[in-house]
């Protein structure tokens with residue numbers, strides 16, 4: 449039985465993440481989706497909300513589990529018995545950061561390798577921050593996220609004041 453960990457922020461989950469999850473679930477016996485609780489980027493959704501939105505999105509995938517974590521990714525990978533860390537690659541700039549993380553993680557845990565899946569054409573430029581920015585400006589995000597995520601975005605944005613909305617900005621594709 450081979451388990452892989454797909455770690456990320458998922459603020460919120462997009463169809464680009466789900467594409468990687470579906471393809472990863474077909475490659476490994478078990479895929480654990482790890483929701484990092486406190487990343488250095490500012491978040492729109494709480495950890496509980498991010499986990500809940502993901503769980504609903506992967507409900508049909510029987511070998512996928514969603515868990516939150518708040519420790520080093522390689523330590524969490526060891527805790528769940530993962531032999532691989534799964535990541536998605538979009539643009540060339542992803543490669544630089546992902547390769548640095550993969551090399552660092554392998555030096556910390558040589559028994560765990562990083563497996564990167566290439567983006568699917570439809571989702572090449574899709575990121576959580578693009579979805580948030582579009583939703584903030586009233587754009588239609590229905591082709592970018594599952595329906596329950598589009599609704600959660602609308603509800604969340606409705607509850608924000610102008611100052612809080614101002615904080616939602618595309619800093620980079622990685623956000």
Ligand code: ADP
Pocket residue numbers: 455456457458459463464465468487534535536537538542566567568571572573574575576622623
């Ligand atoms: P992180 O903060 O760890 O980058 P994200 O939630 O932004 O968390 O992304 C998690 C993983 O999903 C990363 O490996 C990222 O490159 C990948 N990913 C995000 N969007 C896409 C996409 N549209 N296509 C392929 N991979 C993606």
